Amino acid sequence: MIYFSHAQTDALLLEDIQGGDLTTRALGIGNLPGRMTFRHRQGGCVSGIAVARQMLQSLGLTVLEQMNDGERAAAGQRLISVSGNAAALHQGWKAVQNVLEWSCGVSHYLDSMLHILHSRYPDGQIACTRKAIPGTRLLAAQAVLAAGGIIHRAGCAETVLLFANHRRFLAPGNDWAGAISQLRRHAPEKKIVVEADTPEEALEALRAGPDVLQLDKFTPHQAAEVARTAPSLAPHCTLALTGGINLATLASYLDCGIRLFITSAPYYAPPMDINVILNPDESDI
Numbered sequence: 001m002i003y004f005s006h007a008q009t010d011a012l013l014l015e016d017i018q019g020g021d022l023t024t025r026a027l028g029i030g031n032l033p034g035r036m037t038f039r040h041r042q043g044g045c046v047s048g049i050a051v052a053r054q055m056l057q058s059l060g061l062t063v064l065e066q067m068n069d070g071e072r073a074a075a076g077q078r079l080i081s082v083s084g085n086a087a088a089l090h091q092g093w094k095a096v097q098n099v100l101e102w103s104c105g106v107s108h109y110l111d112s113m114l115h116i117l118h119s120r121y122p123d124g125q126i127a128c129t130r131k132a133i134p135g136t137r138l139l140a141a142q143a144v145l146a147a148g149g150i151i152h153r154a155g156c157a158e159t160v161l162l163f164a165n166h167r168r169f170l171a172p173g174n175d176w177a178g179a180i181s182q183l184r185r186h187a188p189e190k191k192i193v194v195e196a197d198t199p200e201e202a203l204e205a206l207r208a209g210p211d212v213l214q215l216d217k218f219t220p221h222q223a224a225e226v227a228r229t230a231p232s233l234a235p236h237c238t239l240a241l242t243g244g245i246n247l248a249t250l251a252s253y254l255d256c257g258i259r260l261f262i263t264s265a266p267y268y269a270p271p272m273d274i275n276v277i278l279n280p281d282e283s284d285i
Helices: 006-017 022-027 049-058 086-120 137-147 176-186 199-207 220-233 250-256
Strands: 033-040 062-066 077-085 125-128 160-162 192-196 212-216 238-242 260-263 274-280
Touching (some): 006 049, 006 086, 049 077, 049 086, 077 086, 086 137, 199 212, 199 220, 220 238
Antiparallel strands (some): 033 077, 062 077
């Protein structure tokens, strides 16, 4: 579970409701009891529910029923329903709808990618990068985990990852063994991940024995060639594919034999359509 503080969920609310709902106030209906229901129009893998619940409860609303993050909603299925006064219901409406639509878009996209991957490799994994839309990283993380994905790097201090941009500052820049040896000395508890931009770099990197080798923007043919050679050069190295991996391209890489894919594509998925209906609560009138 990804933890969201009340300050973080309150910030999501305050983007929209800092001044209250002017229309509700002008109509004089704020104290009337009501109910609000969020439904998933298309259906798909659900996320953002825990965040939505916390936002709604912060407004003093009572959650009547809800789905759980990671479950799959049918088209038209109710995600969450709440009761409370009309002022609070209208304040929570759009802010929570935005969270659910964006989160469910991310989780549905990743769930669709995993469905393709697992049809060939049931043990395959998709790791989502830290290249999220600014300000959404924590929200993105909960959506990724809900869909069954993993987090590639939550931040640049979490793992060791040697990029070409690092190597250009080294002399010589193609001394993979020297760089990996130095990284192991200075971060002995971490796995050493390196990224190669060409097949030639990939072979050089494998000879230095990294724990994980990322192949960036390789064609399926190039990736397959490296995958065939890797066991003889670095039998314990895990190969991963990154760069241009998305729902449209994933299937073309499944013949490579590589089971770990790295992507940021789910963050840019179209939001799902979440229908919101508010009604007076006749039982409380």
